[in-house]
Amino acid sequence: MIQIIVFALISIVGFGVFxxxxxxxxxxxxxxxxxxxxxxxxxxxxxxxLVAFGQQKMFSRPIPALLHLALYVAFVITQIELIEIIxxxxxxxxxxFYFALGGFYTFMISFIEVLSLLALIATIIFLARRNLxxxxxxxxxxxxxxxxxxxxxxxxMEIVLVTCIFxxxxxxxxxxxIGGSHVEHANGSFGFIISNFIADLLMPMFADGYPxxxxxxxxxxxxxxxxxxxxxxxNYLPYSKHFHILLAxxxxxxxxxxxxxxFTNMESVTNEVKLMLDPSAxxxxxxxxxxxxPLRFGAKDVxxxxxxxLLDAYTCTECGRxxxxxxxxxxxxxxxxxxxxxxTRDRLVEVGENVRQHGKDYDDGKSLFSYxxxxxxxxxxxxxACVDECPVNIDPLSIIIDLRRYLVMEESxxxxxxxxxxxxxxxxxxxxxxxxxxxxxxxxxx
Amino acid sequence: xxxxxxTMAEMMANGETPDVLFWVxxxxxxxxxxxxxxxALVKILNHCNVKFAVLGTEESCTGDPAKRAGNEFTFQxxxxxxxxxxxxxxxxxxxxxxxxxxxxxxxxxxxxxxNYEVVHHTQLIQDLINTGKLALEGKQTYKGKKITFHxxxxxxxxxxxxxxxxxxxxxxxxxxxxxxxxxxxxxxxGAGGAQMFKEAEKGNKEINIERTEDALETQAGIIAxxxxxxxxxxxxxxxxxxxxxxxxVLDVAELIANAAEx
Numbered sequence: 001m002i003q004i005i006v007f008a009l010i011s012i013v014g015f016g017v018f019x020x021x022x023x024x025x026x027x028x029x030x031x032x033x034x035x036x037x038x039x040x041x042x043x044x045x046x047x048x049x050l051v052a053f054g055q056q057k058m059f060s061r062p063i064p065a066l067l068h069l070a071l072y073v074a075f076v077i078t079q080i081e082l083i084e085i086i087x088x089x090x091x092x093x094x095x096x097f098y099f100a101l102g103g104f105y106t107f108m109i110s111f112i113e114v115l116s117l118l119a120l121i122a123t124i125i126f127l128a129r130r131n132l133x134x135x136x137x138x139x140x141x142x143x144x145x146x147x148x149x150x151x152x153x154x155x156x157m158e159i160v161l162v163t164c165i166f167x168x169x170x171x172x173x174x175x176x177x178i179g180g181s182h183v184e185h186a187n188g189s190f191g192f193i194i195s196n197f198i199a200d201l202l203m204p205m206f207a208d209g210y211p212x213x214x215x216x217x218x219x220x221x222x223x224x225x226x227x228x229x230x231x232x233x234x235n236y237l238p239y240s241k242h243f244h245i246l247l248a249x250x251x252x253x254x255x256x257x258x259x260x261x262x263f264t265n266m267e268s269v270t271n272e273v274k275l276m277l278d279p280s281a282x283x284x285x286x287x288x289x290x291x292x293x294p295l296r297f298g299a300k301d302v303x304x305x306x307x308x309x310l311l312d313a314y315t316c317t318e319c320g321r322x323x324x325x326x327x328x329x330x331x332x333x334x335x336x337x338x339x340x341x342x343x344t345r346d347r348l349v350e351v352g353e354n355v356r357q358h359g360k361d362y363d364d365g366k367s368l369f370s371y372x373x374x375x376x377x378x379x380x381x382x383x384x385a386c387v388d389e390c391p392v393n394i395d396p397l398s399i400i401i402d403l404r405r406y407l408v409m410e411e412s413x414x415x416x417x418x419x420x421x422x423x424x425x426x427x428x429x430x431x432x433x434x435x436x437x438x439x440x441x442x443x444x445x446x
Numbered sequence: 447x448x449x450x451x452x453t454m455a456e457m458m459a460n461g462e463t464p465d466v467l468f469w470v471x472x473x474x475x476x477x478x479x480x481x482x483x484x485x486a487l488v489k490i491l492n493h494c495n496v497k498f499a500v501l502g503t504e505e506s507c508t509g510d511p512a513k514r515a516g517n518e519f520t521f522q523x524x525x526x527x528x529x530x531x532x533x534x535x536x537x538x539x540x541x542x543x544x545x546x547x548x549x550x551x552x553x554x555x556x557x558x559x560x561n562y563e564v565v566h567h568t569q570l571i572q573d574l575i576n577t578g579k580l581a582l583e584g585k586q587t588y589k590g591k592k593i594t595f596h597x598x599x600x601x602x603x604x605x606x607x608x609x610x611x612x613x614x615x616x617x618x619x620x621x622x623x624x625x626x627x628x629x630x631x632x633x634x635x636g637a638g639g640a641q642m643f644k645e646a647e648k649g650n651k652e653i654n655i656e657r658t659e660d661a662l663e664t665q666a667g668i669i670a671x672x673x674x675x676x677x678x679x680x681x682x683x684x685x686x687x688x689x690x691x692x693x694x695v696l697d698v699a700e701l702i703a704n705a706a707e708x
Contacts, residue, residue: 060631258553259549259552259553259604259605259606260603260604260605261549261553261600261603261604261605262549262553262554262604263513263514263554265518265522265554265557265558266518266522269518269519269522270522270558272519273519273522273523273526274526276523277523277526277527277530297518298516325631327633327634327636327653327656327657328646328647328649328653330633330651330653330656331646331649331650331651331652331653331655331656332648332649332650332651333646333647333648333649334647334648335647375647375648378644378647379646379647379649380639381599381634381636381637381638381639381641381653382514382599382638382639382640383599383603383633383634383638383639384599384603384604385599385603385631385633385634387603388603388630388631401514401516404515404516405516405517405518406516407516408515408516408517409516409517409518409519414515414516414517415644415645417643417644417645418515418640418643418644420643421511421512421515421640421643421644422512422515422517422520425507425509425511425512425520425524426520426523429472429505429506429507429524430472430475430476430506430507431472431507431511431642431643432472432476432477434472434475434476436503436506437503438476439470439475439476439502439503439505440451440453440475440500440502440503441475442470442474442475442476442481442484442485443449443451443488443500445481
């Protein structure tokens with residue numbers, strides 16, 4: 001009975017705190033400007049199915065893709081076992097599905113065990129890749145400190161989780177064989193493929209009247225450890241890059257379905273340009289919507305970005321594929337698309353806290369430019385390599401362009417050569433200093 | 447052979463309507479290297495009797511570099527003025543040899559009132575070959591030559607056009623060799639996003655050098671492009687390695703025009 005109460009309490013706190021954190025994240029994301037990502041739901045579901053569920057874009061790098069797939073499938077399938085743990089925990093039963101599912105149960109848990117083993121191998125390889133191989137994209141300066149710890153912590157937590165699963169299943173198997181399992185009226189073997197194998201190796205130890213109390217204790221440690229890790233993980237997600245395991249799904253659903261080359265046309269600008277070009281326009285006419293707040297041109301801070309940009313920031317798992325494909329980064333420039341996403345998230349968390357503590361209009365004297373330098377913003381060639389590369393359809397480019405728009409249109413901060421280019425376009429209709437009347441001269445030249 | 451380049455105004459005056467408007471672009475109009483690409487395309491259009499026209503002095507920058515540089519005002523001013531001209535002539539179809547113009551006209555003008563069918567010149571030429579208007583059979587100019595194609599970002603990733611330029615190279619009976627980074631994974635030449643008009647930020651290498659190395663690795667004698675800016679960047683890259691004698695940087699339109707002996 002006490003176990004049930006403790007379990008129920010842990011579950012309420014675990015889910016409750018998670019719910020609160022999700023609510024905070026949702027509010028933070030909704031600080032962003034609106035953008036329409038609703039229409040064409042069949043295309044959206046398809047994109048989510050292929051890119052998030054099917055991990056389509058991971059497979060441009062096959063070996064990490066397979067390792068990641070092992071972890072991902074193990075994560076998804078283990079949820080079935082989690083449901084059983086929750087039912088058992090709340091009802092005081094043991095292995096509820098054992099009787100409910102019969103032979104399929106053995107297959108299912110065996111399948112989970114195989115995937116867990118593969119996941120364990122993948123996790124160890126991933127740890128080695130980060131800490132021994134030191135791949136360049138995992139040792140860049142934006143990952144120094146917390147991001148690196150975050151990455152290692154996730155992998156270590158996964159090892160603990162898998163260890164708990166095997167401890168639980170193996171000890172339960174041994175107990176089952178010597179007739180001491182919590183499963184009532186049963187003896188023989190569970191027959192789970194991997195724990196059965198480990199139990200075979202361990203059986204000689206328990207051959208002659210070994211006290212079952214130690215086994216029971218270990219089984220309970222595995223069981224409680226498993227559920228404790230699940231809740232720990234769940235509540236760690238909103239603070240971690242690992243949030244992608246949940247947000248990859250909505251983030252791909254709300255993907256940009258337009259051609260990548262199409263940049264948004266700023267509506268506020270369109271209205272002004274139309275007024276300027278329309279000789280019959282009345283400049284003193286009342287604006288269409290008198291309550292409309294004038295939008296800032298471009299983005300100075302996270303609130304000027306769209307909610308999708310902000311969802312992107314929370315979804316980023318800092319894999320660095322964007323940065324490793326970025327031509328500016330490859331040639332030693334300061335720009336790293338991954339850093340843009342990390343900066344956006346860090347700033348958003350900070351702004352979100354400010355809003356909760358001091359209200360919506362609080363100014364802490366900082367902006368996104370406290371994190372992203374102008375030098376980074378101007379190094380981008382807008383080539384879309386980062387956008388194409390992202391396995392969860394994050395778009396760092398649209399943030400970079402909005403930061404440029406702010407610098408140029410609000411602050412008139414622009415590299416000098418570009419001022420010349422813009423003046424030329426405005427005066428001669430070409431980025432270079434040629435007379436528009438010479439535009440067709442090529443047709444007469446030899 | 448002198449070029450026949452009718453303007454929209456002339457056509458209108460004669461009561462004619464062209465099938466397609468050739469949007470020459472600023473590079474194609476003013477840059478000495480890009481003008482050769484423009485002329486190569488006109489030779490092809492003339493040879494195939496395509497009824498086309500240019501805007502001539504009525505054409506103005508699409509506003510692409512202004513938009514990528516963050517100046518939306520200048521972009522939309524240019525766009526609105528161009529749309530007025532294009533709609534005034536009731537233009538339906540546009541061809542351009544510049545992927546930046548292509549992208550802007552195709553994707554960013556519709557919301558501002560400019561709706562046209564926009565094709566890249568490699569797509570138009572592919573069409574001319576497919577419909578039998580342009581024949582390259584038995585042409586020896588590039589037979590067996592190694593040619594690599596550099597994907598312009600605004601044609602490839604930005605608009606998913608990868609096959610048209612490649613199919614043209616194959617029509618030359620040449621050997622198309624791909625760089626290790628190509629198509630969706632193609633590396634930028636370094637000119638996009640208004641970088642063409644400014645010095646690069648501090649780094650340890652120029653992007654066009656990095657990209658030229660990819661091209662040199664293929665051992666190709668010709669680097670084909672489909673963008674006047676990529677052409678400049680790759681030409682400079684080849685010069686940097688003192689290889690301009692052995693390796694030519696040519697637009698796909700030039701390859702076709704040369705092969706067809708126009």
